[in-house]
Amino acid sequence: MVGYKFMGKAHSHAYKDIGMFFDLDKSVEMKAICGRDEANVKEAAERFGWSEYETDWRALIARSDIDLIDVNAPSNSHKEIVMAAIQAGKHVFCEKPLALNLQDAREMLSAAEKAGIVHAVCFNYRYLPAVQLAKQLIDEGRLGEIHHYRATYLQDWLVDPGFPLAWRLQKEVAGSGSHGDLNAHCVDLARYLIGDIDRVVGQQKTFVKQRPIAKSMVGLTAVSSDEMGAVTVDDATSFLAQFKNGALGTFEATRFATGWKNGNTFEIYGSNGAVRFNLERLNELEVFLREDEPHLQGFRTIMATESVHKYAAQWWPPGHTIGYEHAFIHLIYEMISSMDSRHSRTYPDFYDGMKCQQVLEAVERSIETQSRVHVDEL
Amino acid sequence: MVGYKFMGKAHSHAYKDIGMFFDLDKSVEMKAICGRDEANVKEAAERFGWSEYETDWRALIARSDIDLIDVNAPSNSHKEIVMAAIQAGKHVFCEKPLALNLQDAREMLSAAEKAGIVHAVCFNYRYLPAVQLAKQLIDEGRLGEIHHYRATYLQDWLVDPGFPLAWRLQKEVAGSGSHGDLNAHCVDLARYLIGDIDRVVGQQKTFVKQRPIAKSMVGLTAVSSDEMGAVTVDDATSFLAQFKNGALGTFEATRFATGWKNGNTFEIYGSNGAVRFNLERLNELEVFLREDEPHLQGFRTIMATESVHKYAAQWWPPGHTIGYEHAFIHLIYEMISSMDSRHSRTYPDFYDGMKCQQVLEAVERSIETQSRVHVDEL
Amino acid sequence: MVGYKFMGKAHSHAYKDIGMFFDLDKSVEMKAICGRDEANVKEAAERFGWSEYETDWRALIARSDIDLIDVNAPSNSHKEIVMAAIQAGKHVFCEKPLALNLQDAREMLSAAEKAGIVHAVCFNYRYLPAVQLAKQLIDEGRLGEIHHYRATYLQDWLVDPGFPLAWRLQKEVAGSGSHGDLNAHCVDLARYLIGDIDRVVGQQKTFVKQRPIAKSMVGLTAVSSDEMGAVTVDDATSFLAQFKNGALGTFEATRFATGWKNGNTFEIYGSNGAVRFNLERLNELEVFLREDEPHLQGFRTIMATESVHKYAAQWWPPGHTIGYEHAFIHLIYEMISSMDSRHSRTYPDFYDGMKCQQVLEAVERSIETQSRVHVDEL
């Protein structure tokens, strides 16, 4: 694994717990974690349960006792590390965004496909039981023809102008702001649930253009300095979409939605029914079915913790809810299960990572040109 | 009053009940109701409590014993009736949309202002206690600088393709579909709550293009025939907006949001706080305040039924909720109160009706041109 | 009508509006309202729309142009007025509680039955569309055998110890506190929905035993004096019940449930399904059905505003909610409809009023004896 911050912790936890709850053909060995700061990565290795650590990712990739490279270092390092891992014949699990731009993503996909490795992108939210249930209902035809898709990813951690200039607010490191960080999840879920997007038009804003430079920062907790620096990414990006299947979509990502902490939501309205999801209540899915008798129609709140719900039986009895970290375990379970034979495939993979990037860039172009953009033109 | 259908009933009820709950300087006398079908209008007069009826609106306007003309006939008749009423020196209360197009709305506004009458447009939702509370919080500065405005008006009565071709689906009568009917309310609330819109870009769709022609129709209940006709208005219209105060907005109106019946919602996120409203729970307002102590922050659900909430003390004790029709009474109370002296003013008035129309048309132009449109260009 | 305060207003409003929304064989004429204070009752007559007023209820009853006497004067006057009205051959509509004690209630029932009049008690909450839907589902067998009934009536208007000594806090006028005022509604709904109660055991408390005597009081708004007086009724009463059909019940009424304004709730759990209701969201009923497919089970929130829901078609389109006052109109509609022929019956009637009183008294006896009491022993 390369990276040991927020996502490093979430991924490590998944590798550690997976064998306790899921049956795998092979055992997971947490060989080595890699980071540039030796003291920090050493501590992370101990805390997270990795046998060894490396300070050079090239050394990590060169090891013959490692089958899978997990890349969750900052976004601007993804391409280089991933390409090297592919060339070394490793399976690769990459955090989102797959790359900083569409061109890079296409190269990475192409390399991965040629190498025949298992490649995965960490759009973890697909793997929540409630999201799986939404997918199942759509596949069963319960919603009918889809007319509307509405997605938001609402957070509020930037609403305080005194919040410092984190790396996520610098374009050269993060690539993008709320759009790349949050809309990326929304676009992946939309593609997963109802299919590809045809056309988009968007708008974007940076509300607070200067922020104090951080002296130090752990998670979202930082110590600010007196010096100010420019925010070079968007605080909020929203866009309208038309899907290839004819549905209309609205997407909205922001770090200025005061009161929301992790409001990754979607609503899907079809000719036969509807579903609604909110990550802040991730065990639940709201479902409306027109097939219900007229006097009994209403949105029902389903707790996706029954044994009939995907992955739920691996955990606790009904109503004993799971949390944020569990989706990583499910995704990694599927990825590892697909590693039995070369050329097998897991989802979401680099193709999904590339397609997501394509939509995000189409939105950016529409903002520059103030007009509608066809996704496939990119 | 001209018109005796859904809105005729709602307005009549308001005139009938207002004196029981509100103190007015003058008493309300329900003189005469007007409609073209004598049998129907006669029955409406009796049922709704009007002393007399007329079958020609010109005769109604010609009467000297009438101070206020209430126009809730189909949208394509508004201009002619309103202009005649203004010329006769009557106060005028007009259902939304004020007119079928911006040019007409401007003429009506101009005539009303010149005549010095009281003029009002029935954007009734402004007058719900929970909406009044949202306005109060914004005016008190509780939300701070506004960053985001999100509005929806979600209904589902057209999702069945067998639903017949009602007059609301015919452009020549209704003027517009979900956009003019539903987004009109959203735009008025947005202007009322946070101010004017600068730029917009939208998308629009008619999902079901042919519907059976109705033999007869009462409210939303209809008997269909075998003959099909073309739907000439939009089923759904969404748009992105930038407000003059710098806030970003998203608006979405649809009659295809399966499971929603009357989902007129808004969410406002500011630098200090946020509010959320949903017409299906119209007694409630959700409020988040960053001024709360850190461990106590969360969205609170306020029931706007306390005596400190506007209009609530006129009704029942706390927690004894009101319904859809009450907002009409509040609006009419304010309008009648303003009729004490000529040249006094009530809200929303024809200026608000015109400004709403301007935004709606800007959205339509953006859809035609597939690019962003400045509202003031129209 | 005798009485012109809170309930006088609610009943008057119902008589006034009923003809506008419901079809009756006869027209409702609001002949006369009666109260002891001439100035007040005169003003009430004008405001509420009564043709005349009386200051002596005996004079009212003596009038030959009146068919129905509506009694909503303070509880300690019910028996005398109702008995006189029955003797005069009038139909009688009495506010709850029917009487101050079971013996009186039995006499009133007996007199009413002998006289063959239509008699009704104002347990208005039966007549909300959402409650009607709960009843319908139970009658359809959707819930199966009932195992649990949970009822609360939670208010908080007494939690401030400075709130004055209202008449509702004096046993000689009100008869009882939260128990008679609030549990009365809960018991009636329980009987209506799942049947009679067999055994009870309760507990009761007056948290604030002395309160300032009110100089004046309008609704729940009062001006206090410096003098203190004793609260002689209960602030809160809860009890356990076993129903004749084998179900277990819990009931809780209080005026000290901080944050609740009008929390009349019930939950019913049966072998096939469940329902939940909360008066603060009176348009909604939550329903769970075990007949749903396993992966689709969840509580659904049904808005009882569709034309298939009882009384809803008389009002507004789906999703256009009604308020507190509408249940009175529905109840009075049923009562007036039953007045076509002598000996016809409406619900809830004096038998229901008596049965409710019997349960309330059984609870009081159980509190005195600190042991379980069989309702039929009283």
Add this chain to the structure above:
Amino acid sequence: MVGYKFMGKAHSHAYKDIGMFFDLDKSVEMKAICGRDEANVKEAAERFGWSEYETDWRALIARSDIDLIDVNAPSNSHKEIVMAAIQAGKHVFCEKPLALNLQDAREMLSAAEKAGIVHAVCFNYRYLPAVQLAKQLIDEGRLGEIHHYRATYLQDWLVDPGFPLAWRLQKEVAGSGSHGDLNAHCVDLARYLIGDIDRVVGQQKTFVKQRPIAKSMVGLTAVSSDEMGAVTVDDATSFLAQFKNGALGTFEATRFATGWKNGNTFEIYGSNGAVRFNLERLNELEVFLREDEPHLQGFRTIMATESVHKYAAQWWPPGHTIGYEHAFIHLIYEMISSMDSRHSRTYPDFYDGMKCQQVLEAVERSIETQSRVHVDEL
């Protein structure tokens, strides 16, 4: 650790994950797990991460390399194992119920106190961040004097009469049904949050008295046989309580609340505020404060995932929710932290286990005698 079923898995997971998220002075070594069936316990040891296994708990206790014995074997074995562990000078962590009866619980408490060991009982729900927040608000005086405590523990896994006769339905193994299993949690939370109970009166029922004997059973999934056996524990038990501080309480536990899966809820109403909690949404606490300005009062939903909320900073960023299993980790963290020096104490301990048992038995006695019982009489 003795036991390897549902609770064995939950506890093992906690020992495994604790070091990754919490800083302990000592490292946790998972030495050995014990069970009677060698094949099963061997598999559990591997899956759960224990270094070794034992098939005789006496051998486990005899080992000198073990400091803490975790007892989560069936309830009827607790006393014997715990007493032996205490005599061997081990710290002891025992699942609830501590014992099958009050007398045994008192002996275990006495032995533990004499031995000076750290002793803990697994009332895990105390350690949810939202419950900790409720406790904090009460300690801060935010709720004022407490008037009402309402608790439920609602499940529905027995509502199907075909569900087999699990060991939890047999008195000789489980000791009690819903009362001992579910009300035990409710009583502990009540004691923790607002203090000891003075008097109780209850009612109880077994709705389905005969069930098919299970051939095999894993979790709640079973294969039934044709043979029937008697259910010897309660399906539902509710009781009224008066607390020593003067508050009134209602408690209700059932496995027949159709639609509820894990409805461990409490509501607390005080003179200054109120809180509400529901385990099915365990990251949230609803709070009402009378100190809020009048027009801003309402129940707020606080997500207890901010760094100011206890334990939350150890996990993920705000809004990234935790699940059922996390409370075990928090409890075990506190317990292990208290093991630094002999005679230190953790909560809940055997005293809490004994006091909980005392209340449960007082309720049972009240049901037998059909009258109120003082808890301290037992």
